[in-house]
Amino acid sequence: MLGNDYEGQDCGLARALEVIGERWTMLILRDAFYGVQRFSDFAVHLDIPRAVLTDRLRALVERGLLERLPDPDHAGRALYRPTAEGRTLWPALHALMRWGTEQFGDGHAARYHRHTVCGTDLRSGAYCPVCDMVAPLEEVESERVPTEASRTDPVSVALRGPRPMLAPLTGAETLAAAGPA
Amino acid sequence: MLGNDYEGQDCGLARALEVIGERWTMLILRDAFYGVQRFSDFAVHLDIPRAVLTDRLRALVERGLLERLPDPDHAGRALYRPTAEGRTLWPALHALMRWGTEQFGDGHAARYHRHTVCGTDLRSGAYCPVCDMVAPLEEVESERVPTEASRTDPVSVALRGPRPMLAPLTGAETLAAAGPA
């Protein structure tokens, strides 16, 4: 959406938006947090034009929020994974996600995020009130409450959970979901 | 940037981005939280094309995040203020702002947000660790640490603070700042 820069603005928010404010970028990061790693899985799950996906992934890798590494199972293909720096966006992203579901929660499905070490549902900003800390992605599992309107693509099905955040979507998962209909 | 919708995505994040994901929208809300209320003040502070500002303000009013009311001091002009619903975005916006300043904190100025009832600096998500609560905008004051590179427009100067969030920028403030140079 944005495309670009807010050069006149000397505020952290403007800096943040220059990196993650473009259309699709936050959704790509969200998927990466959920364990999506392959180009084709992002594309299927997001319904995003591939040219845009290519561009956004490249930008995120350039910015150091994702890392691109060769897929051990398929020569010539790449996997995209959140870097440590990228994972620092988790609380902010969670806060936005929560706001969205709270505002429009009626007809839309909710997704729960739980702190695995204590079983507590996270508050806005991925804060665990029991442990008094921001729950890092490695300690979070998520589950989707299904609705009639849920997407049925293999990636959406595989991500219904409950499953740990960051756990890579395996080929078996997406194939099984797509599988013998 | 975005322009629009992510209709296929049944996720709170997508819903949120449909409302506040367009270019400029979050910066407009941020300014509104700081007390900017007049069209011209938004325009001066953001360096935003006026056609876009008109459009975004209209959309935010339509969505119920801002309210538009007649300016008591100037017939025919309007003021824009965050609604209660709009203010629920504060924690998410604060989290993003914090992330931006942390990522690029070196050369760029920081802005502090303090919980006025206890004097504590807020954590990401506007959380006050001392009071164990999210500090609502009404209980927050902010202050800008000035740098050489700071903007010098009247609105930026007036917002340096310390000053309470939501406190309206008066005509006197912006005039005094612009004043006898």
Added chain:
DNA sequence: CCTTTGGAGTTCAATCACTAGACTGATCAC
């Protein structure tokens, strides 16, 4: 070896959004 398939892009024309700047109509200070 040859062909086919599917992933991961790239390229392209058409569309849509954003931008800067000129313009308008209303209000206000003088």
Added chain:
DNA sequence: GTGATCAGTCTAGTGATTGAACTCCAAAGG
């Protein structure tokens, strides 16, 4: 009434996004 300011609108030019078609490569099947 004149000029200035504000809050917009309009318009033309630019840039980003889109969907479809195209390419390149690796692996699988025969």
